[in-house]
Amino acid sequence: MKIVRHRLHLHDNDPCEYRKSPCHGGKMTPRLLVIHFTAGASAESSINWFLNPQAKASAHLVIDRNGHITQMVPFDTVAWHAGASRWNDLSGLNHHSIGIELDNAGRLQPHGDQWRSWFGRDYHDDEVLVARHKHETEPSGWQLYTREQIETTLEVAQCLFARYGLEDIVGHEDIAPGRKSDPGPAFPMGALRARLLGRQEDSLPVMRTTTGLNIRSGPGVRHPLLPSGPLPQGVKLEVIDQDGDWRRVSVLEAVNGLSDLEGWVHGRYLEPVEA
Ligand SMILES: [Zn+2]
Incomplete structure (x- = not known):
């Protein structure tokens, strides 16, 4: 149409x-x-x-x-x-x-x-x-x-x-x-x-990891880690969903050669990127 x-x-x-x-x-x-x-x-x-x-x-x-x-x-x-x-x-x-x-x-x-x-x-x-x-x-x-x-x-x-x-x-x-x-x-x-x-x-401000941070397939430590390995400190990402303390994120840069990464991280280790 x-x-x-x-x-x-x-x-x-x-x-x-x-x-x-x-x-x-x-x-x-x-x-x-x-x-x-x-x-x-x-x-x-x-x-x-x-x-x-x-x-x-x-x-x-x-x-x-x-x-x-x-x-x-x-x-x-x-x-x-x-x-x-x-x-x-x-x-x-x-x-x-x-x-x-x-x-x-x-x-x-x-x-x-x-x-x-x-x-x-x-x-x-x-x-x-x-x-x-x-x-x-x-x-x-x-x-x-x-x-x-x-x-x-x-x-x-x-x-x-x-x-x-x-x-x-x-x-x-x-x-x-x-x-x-x-x-x-x-x-x-x-x-x-x-x-x-x-x-x-849902679009929230762009966030950044404050430390090296595990990224998982679901909201909680019982969910497996993604094969990309942990996100390095300072990686920029967008929060696209949340569940308790956990944030589903879309990572805005490549990590270990992997782009378009999406997964769950603990929200405590994220900070907003200043506009
Ligand atoms: Zn009417």
Whole structure:
């Protein structure tokens, strides 16, 4: 995937399906990606709604349950998906974010031995997650997302983060808490955020060994030493994970002729390298 003139292009370089919504504002520079569920009966019904000028609602992309993408607003243009909303120092997130709508029925109520959406369709247990929304006290049913939707969302998000230098991915529920519950507990936000931001969030200052230091395959002395032998004093490395006192490190220089070394060292023998 790539982005050309604020329009998404797919693998074969073809522009993604584009159906221009009349519901949009002026130009903007996106900083955030906002995920929604449509709470609708089909992607087509949501797309038709966003094509209706009366709707006063839209999103940059709609992703159906097969992972098919429809773009409705260019990425440098305000779409009307967030409403009254707040994130850190920003408010009115339509002016600062790209919105993706995922075709999903949303919250479901128990109905006999099945689950029923607000528009009256029934769902079997195997399509439903029963979970408590993070802003609520009682569990509800939530239609599951498809694997294709999640994979497509991740791929698009990676493309958008790279092109626009986005700062975070959030749910509508995170920027309009109390008012919105999408994308809800069925959406794997933690996993996506880790894939998109993990490295950035974890990136700690460059460290240096203060002594010759054993490097091991795991966090603790019971784990075997790496064949590289100990790290010499003064070797620079990046901390990429931690477990108690132990630090998983990526060594930034060759040790005994071995480069790209990764392993675990005791954190007591590391000091930050002055900037
Ligand atoms: Zn929403």
